[in-house]
Amino acid sequence: LCRVREAVVSTQSTGKFVxxxxxxxxxAYGRVAFSVPTDELAAAxxxxxTRGYKILTPYVTLKTEGKADVCVVIFSDPDGYxxxxxxxxxxxxxxAFDPEGDNLLNKAIEEDKSDDWFKRKGIxxxxx
Numbered sequence: 001l002c003r004v005r006e007a008v009v010s011t012q013s014t015g016k017f018v019x020x021x022x023x024x025x026x027x028a029y030g031r032v033a034f035s036v037p038t039d040e041l042a043a044a045x046x047x048x049x050t051r052g053y054k055i056l057t058p059y060v061t062l063k064t065e066g067k068a069d070v071c072v073v074i075f076s077d078p079d080g081y082x083x084x085x086x087x088x089x090x091x092x093x094x095x096a097f098d099p100e101g102d103n104l105l106n107k108a109i110e111e112d113k114s115d116d117w118f119k120r121k122g123i124x125x126x127x128x
Contacts, residue, residue: 031074031082038071038087045073056082068093 036044045059057074064070070090075083098104118125 031084033084033086035086035088035091038089041071041073041085041087044085048073048075057084064094070094 042059045055048055054076055073056076057072059071059073061069061071068090071087073085075085077083115125
């Protein structure tokens with residue numbers, strides 16, 4: 001009923017992709033992400049290429065001004081969904097707790113002009 005393909009993506013992790021006859025994704029979308037040691041990402045990409053896996057985004061360093069840079073490689077699973085491998089060191093720095101986070105988020109929401117958009121659509125933000 002299903003095939004299993006195993007992908008060794010780094011020396012620390014092994015992933016298994018299961019191909020079923022039918023998968024009901026309903027309204028799901030997006031990607032799943034895993035953090036792995038940054039120094040293993042390029043080798044994982046090369047290994048995936050040699051084994052015939054599809055690379056959606058080759059190894060790249062994403063710059064974040066004033067914050068940590070993060071390295072990523074994005075693969076595709078057999079159903080076409082994205083699997084993102086993120087360099088652990090940059091990921092941990094970017095995902096660290098920010099004591100000002102709530103204040104910054106609330107300020108951004110107040111300044112995003114979404115109230116105007118909801119008003120033009122004839123709906124309230126709280127009902128959305």
